[in-house]
Structure formats: structure tokens, C-alpha cells
Amino acid sequence: HTLLRRLTLDLSGLPPTVEQQVLFQDNVNAHGLDRSWQTEVERLLSSPSYGERMAVHWLDLARYADTHGYHTDSHRDMWRWRDWVIDAFNSNMHFDQFTIEQLAGDLLEKPTLDQLIATGFNRNHMINFEAGALEEEYLSEYIMDRVSTTATVWLGQTIGCSRCHDHKFDPISQKEFYRFYAFFNNVDEVGIDGRAGNAHPYIEAPTKLQQHHRDDLSQSIAQHQSLIKRRLADSQSAVKQYTELVLANEVKLPGPPNDMKVGFGFDASDGNDVIPHRRNLPQGKIAGSPIYLPGKFSESLLFDGSTMVTVGNPPQLVNDFTLSMWLYPTTEDNAVLFSQAEYEDDVISTGFDVVISEGSIAIRLAESADKVRELRSQHQLKKTQWQHIVVQYS
DSSP states (O other): OHHHHHHHHHHHSSOOOHHHHHHHHHHHHHHOHHHHHHHHHHHHHTSHHHHHHHHHHHHHHTTOOSBOBSTTOOBOOOHHHHHHHHHHHHTTOOHHHHHHHHHHGGGSSSOOHHHHHHGGGGGOSOBBOOTTOOHHHHHHHHHHHHHHHHIIIIISSOOGGGGTOOOTTOSSOHHHHHHHHHHHTTOSOOSBOOTTSSOSSOOOOOOHHHHHHHHHHHHHHHHHHHHHHHHHHHHHHHHHHHHHHHHTTOSOOOOSOTTOSOOEEEEEEETTEEEESSTTSOOEEEESOOOEEEOSSSEEEOOOSSOEEEESSOOOOOSSEEEEEEEOOOSOOOEEEEEEEEEETTEEEEEEEEEEETTEEEEEEEEETTEEEEEEEEEEOOTTSOEEEEEEEO
16 A cells, blocks of 8 residues: 555655555455556556646746736736646657747747647746836846746756856856847747736637637538528529519509508608608698708708707607618718607606717617616718618517
8 A cells, every 4th residue: 555655646646545545455466566566557657647747847847827926916827838738748748849849839830739839838937017117127037037947947057147147166157148048038028918817929729629619610600601691692682683673663662551650751741841651640840941852762851950840749659669761961960860758958858769879870768867778779870871770669
């Protein structure tokens, strides 16, 4: 049991479980110590815990941390590099390759994502974003850290003394230190960074499972885009055929819906009176001096800020309803297009209205002057162009 405990702690960092101890004892009784020992060594070397145990020392040498170290010691994500180290030990990567990929993985021809992740060795240093810190000072500190760490790990000696001066007993001179420094002084980074996560530059580094999900999503997106493209082509063809029939007067365009509550076409206006689409609909009244201009299909009314159309005995739109109009904006000014609301000092207080707000169509619903909800279209109106506006409430 003592032998198994030492072996397991050395190769996995964990003591053996009771079940493992019993199994090892049974194997010794059945096959002898030498064979059972060899079996146990092979089991531990093939275990994921082996790479985790071996990586511990390397992570310490490489100053691994998932926080920045300075100031508030904020969070960063370096665990993808940590997992690369663990995988390298578990796959028994040769030490020369282990070295090349960490020091120059990005300089290899067509580097893989794993080889780019390996270069995280030189991004494990502390990073500062404290207000008032000098950017050039800390940019230099990061490079100094890489020089000292690389020398300690691969040269097996500290060279920190030569950062400041030559020393008669030190084989590395100050000049050689800064020659080494020059190798690391070409990273596109800044001295003050990392306030919100990793410092620049960094790359996207999905895990294999995440990449699998991304590939599935990309494939699904491509399929749906292809379907949309086909349906769009079909619809454009159908619209073209329908338009040709309309122009040839073979199809009669539908008139106003039977459940219309209010509807006007300004070609049927008489002075300040606006004639509705149907006799049973409310009549409109133009406030101000009406100016009629050519419209989308017939005549249109110019709204210049002083002109408005009021409706006598208007219906109260409470439940589901749809508003539509043809609009030809000539300015970027805000304006009220339709209102069934009350206002206090020009501020909507109850009811709803449809407005032009910051270049988009919006509907405002008010329970009180201080409780107003605004829903705004994502699309901007285009100036000097006829546009069909539809607002639907459900």
C-alpha cells in the first residue's frame, strides 16, 4: 500500500482510492509484484491525471494565472493554454516541439489553433490597468518578465542582475540582456490593458466541443440562407408576374378592407373637408390651409407643421388594429403622424400616437405622463422617397 501510494501521488498527484488499493493487492497476489507494478504504472501514465500532475511544475515556472496580478487582480482566461500543456504531457509531445510551439508557434508555417494557443506561455505575465500607471513603464515590465522567465525556464539560470549592470561573476552581460530583450519587444500590445478580461492582442480559441457546435451552426445557417435565397427568387418572380397582370388591367387591386374604421384619400377632398373612402366612415377636417401635391397614386396633402386632419367622432382603437399610410418625408424633424392621445405641455399623457422620432417610425403608449412606452422601428426613413408605413398593434 505504501508503494502504491507513493507511485500514485508521484504520477497523478492524488492518493489511491480504496478500490484501487484492493485491486492492486489482488493483482500482486495473483501475478506478483513486478507485473502488477508495471500494470499500475501504465494505467497511471495513460490517465488524464498524469498530464495534470506533470503540468503543475511547468505552470508554476511559466507564472500561470487566470487573473492579472496587479491592482484589483481582475479576471482573465488563460486556461486554454493550461489545457494545452496538460494535453502535451498526456500525448507525450517531444520536448523540442514543446519548446518550439510555446516560443514560436505563431511563426510556424500555417500554424494550427493549438500551436497559436501554445504561445500563451509568453502572455502569462502580470498585466496592469491601474489609473495613473505609466504605459511605457509597464510595457517594458512585461518584456522584462518574458526575458527573465524564458532564461529561467530554458537556460536554467536567472539573468535579472544584468538588467541593471554587468557583474564579474555573471556570464550574461547587460548588453546581452537587452539583446535578448529585443526579441520580445515587437508585440502589438499596450502597457495599460486588461480592465475587462484578456489584454490585446488575443484570438478566439474555442474548444473542440465548442468548435463542433459552431460548425453545426454554420452549416445550419448556410442551409437556411440558401432556402431564403430560393424563396426570395420565387417571390420576386411571383411579384413580377402579378405586376405585369396589374399593368395589363387583368387583375383588379383590392379596395379598402370591410372592417376599416377610418380611411382617407386626398384626391377626394373638398377644400378643408376630407372625404372618406366609404360613406359610412367618419369624415375628416383639415386644420390650416391645405396644400395638395402629386402623391404616390393620386393627390397628397402637405403637412408643414401647421396642418393636421381631425376626425369627427373617431373610433377608439383599443384592441387589435392596423394603421397604414404613404409617407414622403422631406426633413429629419420629429413629427406626430397619428394621435389618439391627450397631452400635457406638449408631452403625451394618456392614449397613444404614432410619430417620427429620430428618423424612425415609433409608437408611444402612455398610461400617464411619467409612464410612457416607446416602440421604435429599426429602419430609418428615407428622405424624398415614398414609403408605405404600417403600424400593427395586437
